[in-house]
Amino acid sequence: MLGSGIINGLVVTAKNFVGSYHDPKRMVTQQYPEEPTVLPENYRNFPFLVAENAADPMGTLRCVACQICEKECPPQCIIIEKSKDKKPDASGKLQLYPAVFGIDTSVCMSCQICVEVCPFDAIKMDKVFAIAATDRFTGLFLDREKLAKPNSYYHEIHPIEAAEVDDRLAADRKAAEEKAKAAAAAKAAAAAKPAAPIAGVADPGPASPRPATTTVNPASAPAAPAPKTPPPSA
Amino acid sequence: MSPAPDSFLERAPLELRDWAVNLLPAPTQWLAHQLITIVAILAVFGLFFAFTTIAERKLLARLQNRLGPNRTGVPKFSILPWHLKHTLFGLSQPFADAVKAITKEDIVPAAADKVLHYLAPVTVVAFSLMGFAVLPFGRQYIPVELDAALLYFFAAGAATELAIFMAGWSSRNKYSLLAAMRALAQLISYELPLILSVVPIVLVTGTLSTKAIVVDQGFWTFSLLPHWFVFTPWGFAGFIIFLVSALAESNRSPFDLPEAESELIAGHLTEYSGFKYALFFMAEYFGLTALSGLGVTLFLGGWQAPCEFLQFIPSYLWFMMKLIGMIVFFIWVRGTLLRLRIDQLTRLSWQFLVPMALLNLGNAAFWVLSAHWAGPLQLVRWAVSLAIIVVPFVVMGRSLTAGYAPRTYRYAP
Numbered sequence: 001m002l003g004s005g006i007i008n009g010l011v012v013t014a015k016n017f018v019g020s021y022h023d024p025k026r027m028v029t030q031q032y033p034e035e036p037t038v039l040p041e042n043y044r045n046f047p048f049l050v051a052e053n054a055a056d057p058m059g060t061l062r063c064v065a066c067q068i069c070e071k072e073c074p075p076q077c078i079i080i081e082k083s084k085d086k087k088p089d090a091s092g093k094l095q096l097y098p099a100v101f102g103i104d105t106s107v108c109m110s111c112q113i114c115v116e117v118c119p120f121d122a123i124k125m126d127k128v129f130a131i132a133a134t135d136r137f138t139g140l141f142l143d144r145e146k147l148a149k150p151n152s153y154y155h156e157i158h159p160i161e162a163a164e165v166d167d168r169l170a171a172d173r174k175a176a177e178e179k180a181k182a183a184a185a186a187k188a189a190a191a192a193k194p195a196a197p198i199a200g201v202a203d204p205g206p207a208s209p210r211p212a213t214t215t216v217n218p219a220s221a222p223a224a225p226a227p228k229t230p231p232p233s234a
Numbered sequence: 235m236s237p238a239p240d241s242f243l244e245r246a247p248l249e250l251r252d253w254a255v256n257l258l259p260a261p262t263q264w265l266a267h268q269l270i271t272i273v274a275i276l277a278v279f280g281l282f283f284a285f286t287t288i289a290e291r292k293l294l295a296r297l298q299n300r301l302g303p304n305r306t307g308v309p310k311f312s313i314l315p316w317h318l319k320h321t322l323f324g325l326s327q328p329f330a331d332a333v334k335a336i337t338k339e340d341i342v343p344a345a346a347d348k349v350l351h352y353l354a355p356v357t358v359v360a361f362s363l364m365g366f367a368v369l370p371f372g373r374q375y376i377p378v379e380l381d382a383a384l385l386y387f388f389a390a391g392a393a394t395e396l397a398i399f400m401a402g403w404s405s406r407n408k409y410s411l412l413a414a415m416r417a418l419a420q421l422i423s424y425e426l427p428l429i430l431s432v433v434p435i436v437l438v439t440g441t442l443s444t445k446a447i448v449v450d451q452g453f454w455t456f457s458l459l460p461h462w463f464v465f466t467p468w469g470f471a472g473f474i475i476f477l478v479s480a481l482a483e484s485n486r487s488p489f490d491l492p493e494a495e496s497e498l499i500a501g502h503l504t505e506y507s508g509f510k511y512a513l514f515f516m517a518e519y520f521g522l523t524a525l526s527g528l529g530v531t532l533f534l535g536g537w538q539a540p541c542e543f544l545q546f547i548p549s550y551l552w553f554m555m556k557l558i559g560m561i562v563f564f565i566w567v568r569g570t571l572l573r574l575r576i577d578q579l580t581r582l583s584w585q586f587l588v589p590m591a592l593l594n595l596g597n598a599a600f601w602v603l604s605a606h607w608a609g610p611l612q613l614v615r616w617a618v619s620l621a622i623i624v625v626p627f628v629v630m631g632r633s634l635t636a637g638y639a640p641r642t643y644r645y646a647p
């Protein structure tokens with residue numbers, strides 16, 4: 001009949017009207033500043049530096065100032081200055097650390113290449129999106145202090161990925177310990193047999209792609225006991 | 235009809251006005267009397283317009299599963315030591331809009347006819363306000379008692395079409411002129427069914443006075459069922475035709491062709507900015523409110539209560555409630571229907587609404603002639619009257635939509 005389509009349409013909108021008051025499936029609007037946005041697990045932008053300990057983030061940065069990310073960064077928004085001295089990292093090994101580490105977020109394009117190239121799992125993507133500042137040179141340039149965030153924060157924002165990283169680091173460290181033990185045993189054997197060639201000793205030095213001594217157990221604290229075997233010399 | 239209740243609330247606004255008028259010296263009292271009426275109408279319907287806009291935005295949002303504007307709170311006034319931080323559910327939005335419209339730059343095109351360009355928004359508001367003069371808002375609340383009130387209402391309403399054409403012509407813009415031509419075609423097409431849908435009321439009541447028409451509807455069967463004209467076959471058909479024509483007359487969706495954004499930028503409003511633009515919107519809403527008020531008066535019993543025992547509620551409140559109901563319905567329609575094409579628009583008017591309205595006129599004539607039928611003949615009267623409307627409706631609906639409906643979609647499910 002003429003006009004039945006109009007009535008059907010009116011019914012549809014009336015259902016929308018009533019449903020929008022009690023049906024959360026219909027009313028999908030998020031009131032953003034009051035209701036925090038629920039971001040998907042894989043949401044990522046702007047890198048941050050992972051620190052082992054929330055109490056002392058500057059002392060427990062995973063970053064060893066190798067400057068790979070600085071060189072790889074396409075818009076060149078990362079600035080790193082190596083330290084003059086060395087500090088023991090979380091596992092007690094003496095390492096360089098970044099005396100200056102800055103990221104200009106007004107230039108950063110969140111391409112994640114710095115994260116891909118980091119051999120130390122020291123830089124990861126953050127989940128912040130509401131960055132605002134009144135001055136781009138002071139407000140949007142994030143220095144070392146602003147960039148450092150504890151590992152627990154990483155677990156908060158990317159739980160699956162952070163667990164994977166921790167597992168891998170723990171496994172690497174275990175493997176390194178066993179290797180070091182084997183090396184020590186071999187050394188002992190070599191000491192017993194002085195004629196043995198030194199080149200045969202398996203020595204996981206800094207040439208290995210992922211230095212085992214920088215890896216740390218998730219539970220380890222800055223005051224974690226040093227590995228039982230002496231760290232291989234750099 | 236029961237004796238008119240004369241409660242304090244019913245009389246309070248009148249008492250207030252008389253008290254204010256009596257404060258003044260006698261020679262100026264007639265002027266004060268009129269001015270108070272005008273100010274009251276402007277204030278009440280100005281506010282009504284403001285809250286119609288926010289209600290429209292919120293309702294449309296809900297019809298589309300959105301929230302609508304809910305952010306505007308109270309600004310921080312530097313003279314006040316405290317700041318009300320509540321957003322008030324966005325209800326102060328129309329006032330923010332008004333401030334914005336007033337402070338915007340007023341641009342007049344260099345080639346425009348300056349005088350007409352300035353006059354058009356003023357006249358359109360003036361003419362759309364004139365209709366309120368003859369609407370009975372309550373038992374004793376009718377600004378001007380005219381014997382030919384209906385005639386006056388439509389004469390004043392038709393003048394807004396001139397103002398719209400004035401706007402389109404004076405802008406010296408092709409889109410504006412095109413839209414103004416469209417508006418004229420549309421408004422003239424729908425003036426006919428609008429008036430024809432009202433004529434049956436005049437035929438049955440035998441008067442053009444809006445006050446008398448409302449009084450004629452003040453009866454109840456078993457003091458529960460109101461004798462409003464919408465509850466008769468000819469009244470119902472007339473009401474539907476009136477609704478459709480009123481939508482078209484006030485340029486509202488689905489008949490908002492004169493300002494079809496996708497085709498004509500903003501139609502006759504293209505070259506208007508700032509407060510003049512707001513005036514056009516105001517006029518549109520005033521026109522809609524006035525037409526809704528007329529629909530309430532003619533078909534929905536005006537200020538009469540729906541049941542006899544509900545008469546203790548003041549009559550003007552009943553009128554406003556019905557008026558709000560009409561406005562909400564118009565918003566509901568706007569949130570549902572799509573805009574028509576210009577050929578569909580005129581076709582609907584000339585091929586369907588006008589013949590139906592003419593038939594309805596005959597129907598009303600039958601109703602008047604059979605007024606003395608009693609007993610079982612009453613049922614015959616209702617059946618015949620229904621048949622006069624329903625049969626042509628079905629037949630014409632079939633023949634008009636033959637070849638057009640149901641539409642098959644080849645590429646969409």
